[in-house]
Amino acid sequence: MSEINREAVAHLARLAHIEMTAEELDKMAGELDVIVDSIKTVSEVAGDDVPATSHPIPLANVFREDVPGATLTNEQALSGAPDAEDGRFKVPAILDEE
């Protein structure tokens, strides 16, 4: 058995900003437990002498020329926003005080 139980999933769901019902938490805990069990052998394969690969084709830092290019207009950038005002994204309260 892995460490993924209902409480762990509830914590992860909070971190990932996904509201979950009690039912969903139970179902997901069961499924993830099976998945994690089947992939945990990965942690036993490679020794300390094996370097990690983060990117399949090695690339050095890539910079573009420092010249202005095409950008979205304010209207284009806001065109898909659920709510906007005065050329800005409008969001609900950031803090839950008051």
Place this chain on the structure above:
Amino acid sequence: MNELISSSAADLAAKLAAKEVSAVEVTQAHLDRIAEVDGEVNAFLHVNTEEALAVAAEVDALRAGGLAGELHALAGVPIAIKDLIVTIGQPTTAGSKMLEGWMSPYDATVISRIREARMPMLGKTNLDEFAMGSSTEHSAYGPTRNPWDLDRIPGGSGGGSAAAVAAYEAPLALGTDTGGSIRQPAAVTGSVGVKPTYGGVSRYGAIAMASSLDQIGPVSRTVLDSALLHEVIGGHDPADSTSLTDPLGALAEAARSADVAGLRIGVVRELQGEGYDAGVQQRFDESLQLLRGAGAEIVEVSCPNFRYALGAYYLIMPSEASSNLAKFDGVRYGLRVLPEDGPMTIERVMGATRAAGFGDEVKRRIILGTYALSAGYYDAYYGSAQKVRTLVQRDFEAAFAQADVLVSPTAPTTAFRLGEKLDDPLAMYLNDVATIPANLAGVPGISVPGGLADGLPVGIQFLAPAREDVRLYRAGAALEALLEEKWGGPLLAQAPVLGGVK
């Protein structure tokens, strides 16, 4: 069947150049086909009738005005676009409720190139939500059905693109491949799909799932057609910092040469046998015989670390996906859902939005990725998976010292029934066992039709070293020619007739 829809893209291009047909006729024939069969297949989420016909009319006008010399060879040849790739003027949903009706304010680079080539875009094709799945059943807009058997899956995530070309709704399509999403659907629908070398085709404008694995590539019915499309979309793009600056190579020329004489083809010991259907294995063995008969040298290679590739993939991919999908927060674009009661804070709006906007598989991968990246587990999971990635790359290096290309079945089984694996995520993940190593190592792969097992298509996969996509087209086209000679025509000619019109 109407010859305009059964023709390859290469043949259509020749007929258009010879003015035997107009681009409007070709485009209209495909739109008619979509209207006729897509109610059953559900390959398309959006049909782009007006714009497609307008682009076709423009091509015809240029040709009539004596400006054919300015036209790209594929001008007027229609194409379908996987709905993970953003397009101005057509909605982009990624198969998710999160982006229902969303209109991108910019085009992906591959779309800009298709516009420059004046290829009419027929519409956007169905996929597993955010490309997460192997069956297209995780689409928020209903599954796509396999044209060979409408009760079966067309593969995934790019089941819509594969089914569209297999059902003659489009001669060409674009796909994306993170762990097999182009190649596995090609295998189970009897079509052709290519995952180019990582960085070989710009990903600017492809909605990211796992950035170190994602790759856009061509989907078609013939190997040559994939090569022609690859040449349209490939090459350096300054807008994608992972885009390679190397020249693409003569891909179409390689497909036309279709020559395997003297080519060393390595059979990967670990990608066959146990877990692979007997029928799949038989077709694979027959293909090897044909290649040997055509002068290829068949050698066996071993890639012992491939057995850990699936596990490493299901740590790396969800980790990167959980991070890439954090941007869907109900603020800048897409869905916003307000909580039913309680304080109306951004945090609670995010939680409600992501609960309503994401489907089960997406949630599963986000939670799995959040877990693998969390403090205390990072080294054991994500860190270890990246080491396995190094081992998989070393296996490829050793194998490519013995062989010019590698070969395996594309998928361990033929198309399964809709619903069959929906409640068993792990069984679903096993579909990608033969395609995933290429994504981990960034090497290119192609799937070509290899025949039928119990009446359903089997795919044969070739893999080549990074930047050697040209070898895929050479070997893939050679096997295609050998098999078509044996069958007396393309595999898709054996598919059941859809729509009741022969």
